[in-house]
Structures are given as structure tokens and as C-alpha cells.
Amino acid sequence: MQNNFARISKATIISIIVALLFAVIVVVAIKLIIGKQISFAVSILNTISIEEKQANEQKLEINTEKKRLDTYPAYGTKYGNIKIDSIGVDLPVYLGDTDEILNKGVGHYSGSYFPGEGGSIVYAAHNFARFFRKLPQVKVGNKIKITTNYGEFNYKVYDTQVIHMSESDKLPIQDEKEILMLYTCYPVTGIGHKKHRFVVYAELMEEE
Amino acid sequence: MKIVIKIISYIIAFILMLIILAGILIGITTKTVLSQTYVINKLEETNFYEKVQKNLLIKEKDYIEQSGLEELNIEKIFTVEQIRKDVNNLFNQMYRGKIVSFNENNIKQQLDNQLDKMNLTTAEKKEADQIFETIINTYSTEVTYGTYSQYLNNVPKAITKINNTISEFSIVMYILPIIFTVIILIINRKQIKIGLKYIGISLLANGILLIGINIYIKTNMDISNLLILNKASSDLIIAIVTDILAKLNIVGIICTIIGFVGVVIGATYKKEKHKQKHS
Structure with a gap:
């Protein structure tokens, strides 16, 4: 009985090994023929799928000596949050200012500096009710808080202006003083294409 | 001669495995992504x-x-x-x-x-x-x-091409497994149970492959967090992919079980022959 069982087991195991061998041959053949395409497809799908998940987890670090970030967030990813208590704004901030980004939240003009880098920071958002519709209600002295995973930065409004969309010199990029500039299309209501922008200027508050 | 029969049987078993695998993949694809009814149902299911x-x-x-x-x-x-x-x-x-x-x-x-x-x-x-x-x-x-x-606009062309190709080969896909199964049984007609062993090996290999594909995709791809175009499309695609993987898994398990049974039957035959020799 035991011999029979041993013989059956042996024969079964041999057959299973042959089946495994068949499977391995097919896998090797697939890998040789379209292995690269499969790896590419998997990496693309994974990049797409984890992009949103990891965007908030990307750890940024600021070099306080050089006043520059060691690593910058990927274009199009969320890296922070902006809060303006006086007008009830609490929105995500994304690097970039494409249409897609501006439909999600506040866009950071990529040609400007980051909070903490000591230069001009330019943020834009649509004048939708859930975004910057109330920006024209911001007053001098109001506080703005930018939160990132490398630090929290507080700014105080010192000026607001209505500029023409062609007046880019009213949003100067410089690295001598940390200035936050927020803007949106103006007027915020009414039918038609808006040719003006409402700009809020705020300076970095000294740490208490 | 016995060795020749064995080698031929293994080769045919390998080819049978490939044909069954192709048939399963085509069958699942035809019933899912290539089926308008299936996709419309998934649209309703995923709201x-x-x-x-x-x-x-x-x-x-x-x-x-x-x-x-x-x-x-x-x-x-x-x-x-x-x-x-x-x-x-x-x-x-x-x-x-x-x-x-x-x-x-x-x-x-x-x-x-x-x-x-x-x-x-x-x-x-x-x-x-x-x-x-x-x-x-x-x-x-x-x-x-x-x-x-x-x-x-490339999608309608692709769907038409795939459907036409499948239509051309569908009869072949259904008939070929039967032909190859019969060939194995004819070659091993004196030892039918051994023939079943080879068929069992084909099915077992298929089961291993299908379950292996399932495991590979689940461990290497973050299916549940797929993001394509927007949430609605992503949820739809996730639902379809999850369903296809589940179907592959079920078919894989069935093939593994039937294959294992075939293999064991083949193994028991040797025992009877051994008894006859010594009686």
C-alpha cells in the first residue's frame, strides 16, 4: 500500500513538474517576445495610479542656508495648502498653472520661487465661488497662511491692485524679499472675457 | 518506440496547452471588453x-x-x-x-x-x-x-479588426482542442489513462499560468488606485479589470483541479500495469 502510494505520488509529482516546466517555457517565451512592452505598460499604469496617492506624500526639504528647496515637487502635483481666514479660502496648491490645474485649485506659476526661498511667489486661481471669487474682499492687514510639508509660512497683506492682464511688470519676479502675489480674473462676476486681474500683495511675516 | 510516443505526446500536450490558453483568453475577452452589453452593464454597476x-x-x-x-x-x-x-x-x-x-x-x-x-x-x-x-x-x-x-477613433477600428480575427479563428479554437485531445488519446490508445495524464498536464499548466498571471498583475500593478482620465472612467476600468482577473482566477482553479485529477489518474494506471507484470 505504502509502495503504491509512493509510486503514485512520485508519478504525480513528475507530472506536476512537467506542467510547471510548460508554464515556465510559455512565460520565458512571452518575456522574450514582448517583455519590454509589458514592463513599460506596467510602469506607466503604476505611475498614473500612484501619482495622486503619492503627490501629498512627496517629502520636500528646504536648505535653510541656501534658502532653496533641495528637491522640487513634480509639475502638476499638489505640494501645499493656502488659507485666507478673512474670506474663507482653504485650498490646495499645485505646481503649475495649466487649465487642468486651475480647475483643481490654486496654481503656482513655476517661474516664481517657493515659500521659504526668499523671493517672489505667484499664485493664481479662477474667480469661481469655490476658489478666488472673494479675493477682492481681502484687505490690507489680512493674514495668509501657506502650509507645506517642509514648513508653514505666514504672510501679511500690504497692498491690493487691479491690473490689466498685459501688465506683467506688476507681478515682478525677484529674490531680494519674499513677496506672495495672488491673482484672479477681474471683475469676478459679469458676462464675457475678463481683461483685468485683481492682485493681492503680501509679505512674509517675521517668526515670533 | 515507447520513448518516441512519449516525446510526441509531450509535444502535443504542450501544443494543446497553448491552444486551450488562447481559447480561454479569447473567450474571456469576447465576453468582457469586446462585448458592448457587458461594458454598458459595468457603466450602470459603477454609477x-x-x-x-x-x-x-x-x-x-x-x-x-x-x-x-x-x-x-x-x-x-x-x-x-x-x-x-x-x-x-x-x-x-x-x-x-x-x-x-x-x-x-x-x-x-x-x-x-x-x-x-x-x-x-x-x-x-x-x-x-x-x-x-x-x-x-x-x-x-x-x-x-x-x-x-x-x-x-482608433478604438472602433481596433474592435472591428479584433472581432473579425476572432470570428475567423473561433471555429478553429473550438475544434483544435478536441482534435489534439483525440490525437493524444489515439497515440496512447493502449494506455488511455496515460493519455489522460498528458491532457491533465496541459490543463494543469494552464491553471498554473492563469493563476500566475492573476498573482503577477495583483502584486505588480496597483489596480485599485488606477487613475485614467477621471474618477468615473477609473472606477469603470478598475471594475472591468477586477472582473476579468476574477474570471481568470476561477478558470485557472478549475483547470488546475481537472488537470490534477487527470495527472493522478495517469499515475494510478502505472500501478495497475506494475501489478499485472508481477501477477
Whole structure:
């Protein structure tokens, strides 16, 4: 009985090994023929799928000596949050200012500096009710808080202006003083294409 | 001679494995992604239309709020039924091999009808027309992926080509496994149970491959977090992929069980022959 069982087991195991061998041959053949395409497809799908998940987890670090970030967030990813208590704004901030980004939240003009880098920071958002519709209600002295995973930065409004969309010199990029500039299309209501922008200027508050 | 029969049997078993594998993959594909009914059912199951409507209304309301046309009642225009009709029409075109197009006239008419009830100047109506263009483009992008039409138009051609190829080979796919199974049994006609062993090996190898594919995809791809175009599309694709993987898994398990049984039957035959020799 035991011999029979041993013989059956042996024969079964041999057959299973042959089946495994068949499977391995097919896998090797697939890998040789379209292995690269499969790896590419998997990496693309994974990049797409984890992009949103990891965007908030990307750890940024600021070099306080050089006043520059060691690593910058990927274009199009969320890296922070902006809060303006006086007008009830609490929105995500994304690097970039494409249409897609501006439909999600506040866009950071990529040609400007980051909070903490000591230069001009330019943020834009649509004048939708859930975004910057109330920006024209911001007053001098109001506080703005930018939160990132490398630090929290507080700014105080010192000026607001209505500029023409062609007046880019009213949003100067410089690295001598940390200035936050927020803007949106103006007027915020009414039918038609808006040719003006409402700009809020705020300076970095000294740490208490 | 026995060795020759063995080698031939193994070769035929390998070919049988490949044919069964191809048949299973084609069968599952035909019943899922290549089936318009299946895809439409998945759209309903994942509440695709409702999700699209929710996303669409948020975007449209943004434009309308800043346009000053707050009196526009877009919920009446962009209903779940309208979206269902346009999306199903899109899939209908794709599965019938037609060029994907979206007829915006109905929506434009409804917007114009609402505009006529407002007291606007000629200049304001002209501005409103421009805003309507944005509203319709947003609808087209969100619901029928109009901005991707150059890629979408490749889908009907691909579906037609695949369906035609499958039709040409479908009879072969059903007949070939039977032919090869019979060949194995004929070659091993003196030892039918050994023949069953080879068939069992084919099925077992298929089961291992199908279960292996399932495990590979689940461990190497973050399926549950797939993000393609938007949440509604992503949820739809995740549901379809998950369903296909489940089907592959079930078929794989069935093949493994039947294959194992075949292999064990083949193993028991040797025992009987051994007994006869020594009796």
C-alpha cells in the first residue's frame, strides 16, 4: 500500500513538474517576445495610479542656508495648502498653472520661487465661488497662511491692485524679499472675457 | 518506440496547452471588453453616469458663476438621462466600427431656449454664445472625451479588426482542442489513462499560468488606485479589470483541479500495469 502510494505520488509529482516546466517555457517565451512592452505598460499604469496617492506624500526639504528647496515637487502635483481666514479660502496648491490645474485649485506659476526661498511667489486661481471669487474682499492687514510639508509660512497683506492682464511688470519676479502675489480674473462676476486681474500683495511675516 | 510516443505526446500536450490558453483568453475577452452589453452593464454597476454628471456640474457651474448667467438651469440640461444617452451612443459607435462623433445640437438648442427667456442685450447674447461654446466643449470633454477623439477613433477600428480575427479563428479554437485531445488519446490508445495524464498536464499548466498571471498583475500593478482620465472612467476600468482577473482566477482553479485529477489518474494506471507484470 505504502509502495503504491509512493509510486503514485512520485508519478504525480513528475507530472506536476512537467506542467510547471510548460508554464515556465510559455512565460520565458512571452518575456522574450514582448517583455519590454509589458514592463513599460506596467510602469506607466503604476505611475498614473500612484501619482495622486503619492503627490501629498512627496517629502520636500528646504536648505535653510541656501534658502532653496533641495528637491522640487513634480509639475502638476499638489505640494501645499493656502488659507485666507478673512474670506474663507482653504485650498490646495499645485505646481503649475495649466487649465487642468486651475480647475483643481490654486496654481503656482513655476517661474516664481517657493515659500521659504526668499523671493517672489505667484499664485493664481479662477474667480469661481469655490476658489478666488472673494479675493477682492481681502484687505490690507489680512493674514495668509501657506502650509507645506517642509514648513508653514505666514504672510501679511500690504497692498491690493487691479491690473490689466498685459501688465506683467506688476507681478515682478525677484529674490531680494519674499513677496506672495495672488491673482484672479477681474471683475469676478459679469458676462464675457475678463481683461483685468485683481492682485493681492503680501509679505512674509517675521517668526515670533 | 515507447520513448518516441512519449516525446510526441509531450509535444502535443504542450501544443494543446497553448491552444486551450488562447481559447480561454479569447473567450474571456469576447465576453468582457469586446462585448458592448457587458461594458454598458459595468457603466450602470459603477454609477458611471451619475459620477460624470456630478463632475460635469461642478465644472459647468464654475463657468456659469463667473459668466454672470446664474439663471441658467444646467441641471435640467445635463441630466443623468442625457449623459446616459450620449455615453451609450459613443459606445454604440465604437462597437459598430463607426467614427466617434458627438452631436451637440440638442444641448446648444436647450441652452439657447433658456437664454431667450433672459433679457439680454445683443452684445451680451454674443458673449453668452462664447460661454456656451465653453460649456459645450466641457460637456464634450467630460462625457464623450471629445478632446481625445483622435485616439478614440482608433478604438472602433481596433474592435472591428479584433472581432473579425476572432470570428475567423473561433471555429478553429473550438475544434483544435478536441482534435489534439483525440490525437493524444489515439497515440496512447493502449494506455488511455496515460493519455489522460498528458491532457491533465496541459490543463494543469494552464491553471498554473492563469493563476500566475492573476498573482503577477495583483502584486505588480496597483489596480485599485488606477487613475485614467477621471474618477468615473477609473472606477469603470478598475471594475472591468477586477472582473476579468476574477474570471481568470476561477478558470485557472478549475483547470488546475481537472488537470490534477487527470495527472493522478495517469499515475494510478502505472500501478495497475506494475501489478499485472508481477501477477
